[in-house]
Structures are given as C-alpha cells and as structure tokens.
Amino acid sequence: MSVPEPGDVTRLLHSWNSGDKAALEQLMPLVYRELNRLAAAYLRRERPNHTLQPTDLVHEAYLRMVSQTTAEYENRTHFFAVAANLMRQILVNHAVRRRAAKRGGGNQVTLVETAGLVQPRAVDLLALDEALEKLSGLDVRQGRIVELRFFGGLTEEQIASVLDVAVVTVKRDWRTARALLNHMLGGGVLDSGGPS
Numbered sequence: 001m002s003v004p005e006p007g008d009v010t011r012l013l014h015s016w017n018s019g020d021k022a023a024l025e026q027l028m029p030l031v032y033r034e035l036n037r038l039a040a041a042y043l044r045r046e047r048p049n050h051t052l053q054p055t056d057l058v059h060e061a062y063l064r065m066v067s068q069t070t071a072e073y074e075n076r077t078h079f080f081a082v083a084a085n086l087m088r089q090i091l092v093n094h095a096v097r098r099r100a101a102k103r104g105g106g107n108q109v110t111l112v113e114t115a116g117l118v119q120p121r122a123v124d125l126l127a128l129d130e131a132l133e134k135l136s137g138l139d140v141r142q143g144r145i146v147e148l149r150f151f152g153g154l155t156e157e158q159i160a161s162v163l164d165v166a167v168v169t170v171k172r173d174w175r176t177a178r179a180l181l182n183h184m185l186g187g188g189v190l191d192s193g194g195p196s
Contacts, residue, residue, distance in 0.1 A: 009076040017072050024066060031076075035061065035083055041153065042087050046125070052094060061086040077158045084152030092129045099126065131184040135177060142177035145170055 009030055015023035039054035039061070046052075064086050073079040136143030141163060148154045148162060156174070160167045 009079065013073040013075065013079055028062070031079065031083075032058070034080065038080065038084060038153065039087060042091060042151065046091070051098075052091070057087055057090060060090050064090075075161075077154065078162050081148050081152050081154060081158075081162050084154075085147060088129075088147065088151050091125060095125045095129075127185065131181055134184060135180055138180070139173070139177070141165070142173045142180070145173050146177045146181065149174060 009027065012023045012027040012030070016027060035058045036054050039057035042057065043050055043052065043054055061083050065083065073082065132143055132146060135146065144163060145159055148159045149156070154162070156167050156170045160170045163170070
C-alpha cells in the first residue's frame with residue numbers, strides 16, 4: 001500500500017460528504033492503519049484479557065461512521081477525532097454490558113496520556129466515563145478537549161483546529177480539566193507535571 005499524499009484523506013472525506021460512495025472505498029485503506037493504531041492504544045489501557053481486539057473496535061467504529069447520514073468531516077483530524085469518540089463509546093457500552101453480566105466486575109483501564117502521565121494508574125472505565133460526562137456538563141469544551149487529547153491522541157494544535165479555538169485556549173482548558181478530573185477520580189490520575 002502506498003503512502004497517501006498530503007490532503008488525500010481530506011479530499012476523499014469531502015467527496016464522501018458530497019455523496020460519492022466510491023470515495024469511501026478509497027478512503028478506508030488510507031485511514032485503516034491509523035484507526036487500528038488508535039484502537040490498539042485504547043485496548044492497551046484495558047484489562048489484559050479484554051474480549052475485543054483492535055480490529056473489532058475499528059470495524060465497529062467504521063460501521064457506525066459510515067451509517068451516519070449527517071456526518072460532515074471537515075478534514076483528516078476531524079475524522080480521527082470522531083473515530084476516537086466512537087471507540088470510547090463502544091468500549092463504554094461494552095463495559096456496561098459486561099458489568100451487567102458480571103454484576104460489579106467492571107472494566108479497568110490504565111490511564112496513559114501520550115505525554116502527560118508519569119505512572120499509569122488503573123481506573124474503572126465507567127468511572128472515567130462518568131467523570132468525563134460530569135466535566136462535559138460543567139464545560140462542554142473542556143470535556144471535548146480531554147476526550148480528543150487523552151483518547152484521540154491529538155496534539156494541542158490539532159485540537160485547536162478541530163474546535164476552532166486558539167491553542168492557548170486549549171492549553172488553559174486542558175489544565176483546568178485535568179485538575180477537575182484528578183479531583184473527581186481521587187487525585188493522581190493525570191500528571192500535573194505533564195503538558196500545560
């Protein structure tokens with residue numbers, strides 16, 4: 001498989017947004033490796049004997065993305081941000097079903113943010129999801145920044161592009177959101193010495 005030219009993914013996303021179904025067939029080979037990397041990163045944070053594999057997570061997210069009739073992907077970064085959000089939702093739904101089946105078993109994830117955590121700490125995925133929901137209730141943008149940075153692996157510059165805000169705003173909101181999540185999850189989850 002050849003390396004995509006800069007802008008190929010964005011061009012195909014725009015064609016797909018315009019109704020070109022053939023663009024979707026050309027797009028998948030270009031984004032599959034990155035989607036698989038993203039899924040593998042998610043699953044590394046999960047318990048070792050997780051029943052989902054990265055391929056399962058990619059396929060489920062992909063099926064959800066192509067079935068959305070109102071999706072308008074602006075560019076490559078936006079596409080991967082949506083994919084990261086869908087993968088998080090899939091894992092949370094899986095954890096809810098598993099917890100219901102086992103009555104209290106829950107799923108543990110290790111929080112390792114690309115550049116911000118010193119020592120990983122296992123946190124219940126459902127507790128993390130609940131904390132993110134509370135954070136989003138307080139400040140939607142802060143919740144989105146945590147999701148895009150922590151789960152999506154996006155840089156501050158990419159997040160600023162997706163949210164159409166200044167990088168300094170992303171940095172400020174990240175600091176605040178990190179402090180709130182640390183408080184909600186019992187402290188010490190996100191390294192305060194990480195990126196500001």
